[in-house]
Amino acid sequence: MDAVDGAGAATTVVRWPGRAAGLALACHPGPVVAVTALACALGVGAGLSPARLALVGLAVLTGQLSVGWCNDAYDARRDARAGRRGKPVADGVVTVRAVWGAAAVAAVLCVPLSLACGFVAGTVHLAAVAAAWLYNLRLKATVLSWVPYAAGFAALPCLVTLSLPDAPWPRWWTVAAGALLGCAAHLGDTLPDIGADRAAGVRGLPHRLGATGTRLLLPVPLVAATAVLVLGPPGPVGVAGAGALVLAGAAALTGPVLGGPWRKAALAGAVAVAAADVALLLVRGTALS
Template sequence: MTTRLGTWTPIALLRCAHPTLGLVTAVGLAGAAALSGRSSVAVGMVLATAVVGQAVLGWHNDLVDRARDASHARTDKPLVRGDLDPSTVWFWLAVAVMLVVPLAVFHGVWAGVAYLGSLLVGILGNLVLRGSWLSWLPWATSFALYPAFLAYGGWAGQGRETPPELTVTVLAALLGVCVHVLVALPGLVADNQDGRRHLPLRIALRIGAPRLLWATVVVTVLMLGGLLAEGARVGLTQ
């Protein structure tokens, strides 16, 4: 029963969209919007925008990695299992892009530019730098743009015109690097076999994956605590 349900196209599309990372990111942005004083409907719009945007990144990632995932027999991937045809994913990716653009701009022009910029950086990150020691850069850049999205955004574009706090932006960028490491950890063996030498793998080869995991968890908690503390102290905007 579970297998049949998992092969149903809507469920397979959900699995292909990296739902765990996408939901955590979307809920995190919505939570930050709520803490900044947004109304419930405005928070809902942030959540909707982020959910669609994260689906774009997840689908694009699996499409780019399709051949590589197949070479490593990644049977957890719907595209590898044959549960989804690539053309189906490309279609829904195009639909999501057409949807996320007006959703992002709804929050305001500058907020929309910041969020769409984070998606563009994420897509470029799927294509380049992933195997090099600069693999952390797209993640740091994308997460650094999230405070700008929230700081400039507002219901129907009625947001503030002040830039985000520098300390919040830096902490968000560092959090992005931590997320990159956590996401990369399960695939370190395959990445090593493929000759990739991204930052998490370089560190893991020196100190070991278990130590890297615990160190990253600690730093992630510190970054989240720092963001909450700075947000409470100075807010999102300057």
């Protein structure tokens, strides 16, 4: 609903359903659900028992919740100064203290849940969660902003396979593809807010590249992930793999060719390649070394 301020300009008023809903939305539910679902899907493909699959899912869920709440709590003051609507903490629906408290509780729960998956598996996952917290608190505004994303996505297949009874490591292409997908996720997640973030003083890698540079770079790690998943496993490249490579190559050309008349073309192509990469990861990424 729009309201008119004293100068006659229309401003957007966000109506929140309640504090509980505001707290839930402050955790960044989209990424939380997506990453947790990906970990569970990898776990099913790896043959985890139902009990171990539940542990992996809960470990990832609590870790992602802690990261999401930490992000909104830490950025609350900057979001308020920038006038960003739709942020529960910045809008005053929930207090910064409440969100920090939720982040702390989720982080504490994540520790025993992760270690219950196995000491090595839990240590790898907790290191990834710690890297994500470090991103929120420091690395987001540096040229190393991509590192926590790469580490977090690379850790998912490690957590899954190391949770198996004999604790094997996943094959190298699974980890490499996860890291590349993490880099792409960072570029794609940051792209819509580059202007506002730069105005607020955030100088991560995408902000240094600018919107155009980030848009053109976005398909590169996705194409690389496709190549790793298709060419990494031994044996001939099948029809599905060849098709994925063609799709990835076509999407990589979308930005330079259509970036002028249709600025969302590169992002749309990247989403298509990311979907294909995730499908390949689920099919091939659960193989063990």
